[in-house]
Amino acid sequence: MTTNTSRDEILRRIRQALGTPTPTTPPDPTTIPRNYLTTHAHRTPQQTTNLLADNLTDYRATVHRTTETHLPHTIANLLTHHGTQRAITPPGLPPHWLTHITTPLTTTTTDTHPDPHTLDTIDTVITHSALAIAETGTIILDASPDQGHRAITLIPDHHICIITPDHIVESLPQALPRLNPTRPQTWISGPSATSDIELTRIEGVHGPRTLDVIIVTAEPSTAPAETVSDEPSA
Amino acid sequence: MSGTYLGLPSFPKAAHDSTRDTQLRANLTHATHTIRTKRATAINELTDWPQLRAAGAAIKDHTLHHLDHYLLQLEAAVTAAGGTVHWALDANEANTIATQIIKNTGETEVVKIKSMTTQETGLNHALETAGIHAYETDLAELIVQLANDKPSHILVPAIHKNRTEIRDIFTTHMTHWGRPAPDNLTDNPTDLAEAARLHLREKFLNTKIGISGANFMIAETGTMVILESEGNGRMCLTLPDTLITIAGIEKIIPTYQDLEVFLQTLPRSSTAERMNPYTSLWTGTTPHDGPHTFHLILLDNGRTDTLADTTGQQALRCIRCSACLNVCPVYERAGGHAYGSPYPGPIGAILTPQLRGTTTPLDTSLPYASTLCGACYDVCPVAINIPQVLVHLRERITQGGPTTTHGTRTTIQPAKGHRLERTTMRATRWTLNHPTALQHAHNLATHTRHLHPQHLPGPAHHWTDTRNLPPLPPHTFRHWWQHHHQTPPTTNTGKGTDTRSETATDTGTDTGTAGTDTGTGTGTGTNTQTDGGPQQ
Numbered sequence: 021m022t023t024n025t026s027r028d029e030i031l032r033r034i035r036q037a038l039g040t041p042t043p044t045t046p047p048d049p050t051t052i053p054r055n056y057l058t059t060h061a062h063r064t065p066q067q068t069t070n071l072l073a074d075n076l077t078d079y080r081a082t083v084h085r086t087t088e089t090h091l092p093h094t095i096a097n098l099l100t101h102h103g104t105q106r107a108i109t110p111p112g113l114p115p116h117w118l119t120h121i122t123t124p125l126t127t128t129t130t131d132t133h134p135d136p137h138t139l140d141t142i143d144t145v146i147t148h149s150a151l152a153i154a155e156t157g158t159i160i161l162d163a164s165p166d167q168g169h170r171a172i173t174l175i176p177d178h179h180i181c182i183i184t185p186d187h188i189v190e191s192l193p194q195a196l197p198r199l200n201p202t203r204p205q206t207w208i209s210g211p212s213a214t215s216d217i218e219l220t221r222i223e224g225v226h227g228p229r230t231l232d233v234i235i236v237t238a239e240p241s242t243a244p245a246e247t248v249s250d251e252p253s254a
Numbered sequence: 255m256s257g258t259y260l261g262l263p264s265f266p267k268a269a270h271d272s273t274r275d276t277q278l279r280a281n282l283t284h285a286t287h288t289i290r291t292k293r294a295t296a297i298n299e300l301t302d303w304p305q306l307r308a309a310g311a312a313i314k315d316h317t318l319h320h321l322d323h324y325l326l327q328l329e330a331a332v333t334a335a336g337g338t339v340h341w342a343l344d345a346n347e348a349n350t351i352a353t354q355i356i357k358n359t360g361e362t363e364v365v366k367i368k369s370m371t372t373q374e375t376g377l378n379h380a381l382e383t384a385g386i387h388a389y390e391t392d393l394a395e396l397i398v399q400l401a402n403d404k405p406s407h408i409l410v411p412a413i414h415k416n417r418t419e420i421r422d423i424f425t426t427h428m429t430h431w432g433r434p435a436p437d438n439l440t441d442n443p444t445d446l447a448e449a450a451r452l453h454l455r456e457k458f459l460n461t462k463i464g465i466s467g468a469n470f471m472i473a474e475t476g477t478m479v480i481l482e483s484e485g486n487g488r489m490c491l492t493l494p495d496t497l498i499t500i501a502g503i504e505k506i507i508p509t510y511q512d513l514e515v516f517l518q519t520l521p522r523s524s525t526a527e528r529m530n531p532y533t534s535l536w537t538g539t540t541p542h543d544g545p546h547t548f549h550l551i552l553l554d555n556g557r558t559d560t561l562a563d564t565t566g567q568q569a570l571r572c573i574r575c576s577a578c579l580n581v582c583p584v585y586e587r588a589g590g591h592a593y594g595s596p597y598p599g600p601i602g603a604i605l606t607p608q609l610r611g612t613t614t615p616l617d618t619s620l621p622y623a624s625t626l627c628g629a630c631y632d633v634c635p636v637a638i639n640i641p642q643v644l645v646h647l648r649e650r651i652t653q654g655g656p657t658t659t660h661g662t663r664t665t666i667q668p669a670k671g672h673r674l675e676r677t678t679m680r681a682t683r684w685t686l687n688h689p690t691a692l693q694h695a696h697n698l699a700t701h702t703r704h705l706h707p708q709h710l711p712g713p714a715h716h717w718t719d720t721r722n723l724p725p726l727p728p729h730t731f732r733h734w735w736q737h738h739h740q741t742p743p744t745t746n747t748g749k750g751t752d753t754r755s756e757t758a759t760d761t762g763t764d765t766g767t768a769g770t771d772t773g774t775g776t777g778t779g780t781n782t783q784t785d786g787g788p789q790q
C-alpha cells in the first residue's frame with residue numbers, strides 16, 4: 021500500500037525541480053490576476069430569470085413558470101402528463117408543494133442510503149435546488165434536505181426540479197460564494213446527453229432523460245411576448 | 255508510462271497508415287470542424303475570455319510553483335474529510351495500490367468513468383492480470399472497450415467508428431460482458447444509446463467499486479471535481495461502496511474560488527457548451543450519501559521530471575479540454591492512434607515525450623508531429639505555448655543536453671537517427687549567423703539553378719518521389735531588393751513574423767495578450783484560425 025518512501029520521494033523531486041530544497045513558504049495566491057468579470061451584462065431580475073429559462077431550454081430541459089400558489093398544481097400536472105406511477109421526494113421538501121399529488125409517493129430519510137434497485141423502479145423524483153446560474157443554464161443540487169441524496173436525482177428517468185426566485189444568480193463567480201464546497205454537489209445543465217455516436221446529440225444515456233424545471237415567480241407568469249432574452253455576452 | 259503502448263511504431267509510420275483510412279479521416283474532419291465552429295460562438299459570449307485565460311494560466315503556474323505545499327494541504331484536507339491518500343511514483347505503483355484496495359474488499363468487478371490517467375497507467379490491463387474486471391461506462395469508452403480498440407480522441411474516443419460499426423460491436427460483444435444487445439438492434443443512434451443504457455445500468459446497480467480520475471482537486475477543501483455529460487460519472491461516483499480516484503499531481507488547484515475560472519473555460523473550450531450537463535463535487539465521504547470509503551491515489555509518473563524543465567513544465571497546466579486537437583491539421587489527418595499514447599494531438603506531442611522520456615523512436619518522433627502553425631497555442635484556455643515546447647523538445651532530441659529522469663538530473667545524448675539532422679542544423683545555424691556566407695550560399699544557389707536535380711538524394715528521396723521540388727527563383731531576395739531600392743535592406747530579425755514561438759515565458763501578461771486573439775476576434779481571419787473544439 022502507500023509507502024511513505026514514495027510520498028517523500030515525490031516531494032523531494034518537486035522541491036529539486038523547483039530549486040527549493042526545503043518546503044516552500046506558504047504561497048500567496050493573491051498575486052493571481054482576477055480581473056475577469058463577475059457577470060457578463062447588467063440585467064434586471066426578470067431578465068436574469070428569462071436568460072436562465074432560455075439557456076435551460078437550449079439544453080433541452082423543459083421550463084415551466086408558475087407562482088407559489090400554483091406550484092402544487094404544476095407539480096401534479098407534470099406527474100400526470102409524464103404518466104408517473106411512482107414518485108420520490110427528499111424529506112425536506114415543503115409538504116404544501118405536494119398537496120395535489122395523487123401518485124404514490126416515497127419519501128427518503130436522511131439517515132440511510134437509498135437502495136439503488138428500489139430507485140430503479142421509480143419514475144419521477146421531485147426536488148428543490150440549492151442555486152441556479154442564468155448565464156450557463158445550470159442548476160446546482162447540494163444534497164440539502166430539500167434535495168436529498170445524490171442517487172435519487174440520478175436513477176429515476178424523470179426529474180422535476182424547482183427553482184425559487186431567491187436561488188437564482190447571474191454567473192459562476194456569483195454562485196460559488198453561496199455554496200458550501202464540502203457538501204456533495206451536483207451541477208446539472210440540461211438532461212444527460214451524449215454525442216459519442218457520429219456527434220449526434222442523444223438525450224439520456226444514464227441520468228434522467230427528462231428534466232422538467234419549474235421556475236417559481238412572484239408574479240403571474242410572463243406572457244411569451246415579453247420574455248425578451250438577452251445574450252450572456254451583451 | 256504504461257507498458258500497454260510500448261512497441262508502437264513511430265509517429266510517421268503510424269500516420270502513414272492512418273492517413274490512408276478514409277473513414278477515420280472523414281469522421282475526424284467532421285468532428286473537429288463541427289466542434290471548432292460551435293466553440294467560436296460559445297467563447298465569443300464571454301467578453302472577458304482573455305482575462306479568464308490569463309487567470310487560468312496564472313492559477314496553474316502558481317500551483318506548480320508551490321506544488322509540494324498544495325499537495326500536502328490537499329492530503330490533510332482529504333484525510334480530515336474521511337478519505338485516504340496514497341502516493342504513487344509511477345504507473346506500476348498506482349496500479350498496485352488500486353489492485354490491493356480492490357482485493358481487500360474481495361470484489362472482482364469495478365465500474366470506471368472515463369479517465370486518461372488510468373489509460374496512462376494501463377490500469378485495466380493490470381487489474382485484468384490480477385483477476386479484476388474493469389467496465390468502462392462512458393458510451394464511447396464502452397464502444398472502444400467492447401471492440402478491444404483504443405481511444406482516438408480525448409473527448410470523443412470512438413470518433414473513428416461509424417454507427418453501423420458500433421451496432422455490429424454491440425451485437426457481437428455485449429453478450430460476453432453482461433446484458434446482451436436487444437434483438438434486431440438498428441444503427442439508429444438513439445437505439446444504440448438505449449442498448450448501452452440497459453447494458454450498463456445492470457453494472458451500475460450491482461458493482462461495489464468505482465474508479466475515476468479527477469478534473470480538479472481543490473487543495474483548501476480536499477474536494478474532487480469531475481465534469482461529464484452522460485451521467486455515467488455520477489453513477490460511478492455515487493452508487494458504489496468504495497471509490498478510488500487516480501489523479502496526476504498536476505490536477506490540483508489552490509482554492510474553491512478557482513473553479514469560477516475553469517468551469518467557465520473548460521466546457522466552452524471542450525464541448526463548446528456553456529456548461530457540460532453534469533459536474534460532480536465531493537469531499538472525502540458523506541454519511542449515507544455516496545461511497546463510504548474513498549481512496550485518492552496521487553500519481554507522479556514523470557510529472558516531477560516535467561516540472562524540472564522550465565520550458566516544458568507549462569504542459570502540466572493542461573486541463574485536457576482537447577481544443578488543441580480540434581484545430582491541429584496534423585491530428586485531423588493522422589488521427590489519435592498515431593500518437594501512441596492516451597494523450598494525442600498537440601498536447602500529446604509535448605506531454606508524452608516529457609512523461610515517458612525521449613528514449614523510443616515513437617517518443618523522439620512526436621515533437622515533429624506538428625506544422626508549428628500555432629493554432630493550438632491560440633485556442634489553449636491555459637495558454638500553453640505548444641509550438642515553443644515542440645521546438646524545445648526537438649532541440650533536446652537533436653542536441654541532447656541536461657534533463658531530469660526519474661528525479662535524477664542527467665545529460666542525455668542526441669537521440670539515435672537524429673544525428674544527420676543535428677549536423678544539418680549546426681551547418682545551418684553557422685551559415686545563418688554569418689551573413690556573408692549566407693549571401694554567398696544564396697547567390698550560389700540561384701546561379702546554379704539550372705543544375706538542380708528534380709529529386710533529392712539520400713533518405714530525402716521519399717519526399718521528392720511524390721512531389722516536385724519547388725524551383726528556386728532566378729535571383730535572391732537581396733539581389734532583387736538591391737535592384738529595386740537604393741538602400742540595402744536592414745536585417746530585421748525577430749518581431750512580426752511569428753510572435754507565438756517567440757514568447758519565451760508565459761506570464762500572466764503574455765497570456766492575456768495572446769488570449770485577445772482568441773476571444774475577442776470577430777473577423778473571419780481570427781475565428782477560422784483559432785476556434786477549435788473541447789474533458790477529463
Ligand code: SF4
Binds near residue numbers: 573575579638
Ligand atoms: S488546448 Fe490542449 S493543451 Fe490546452 S488545455 Fe486544452 S487539451 Fe490541454
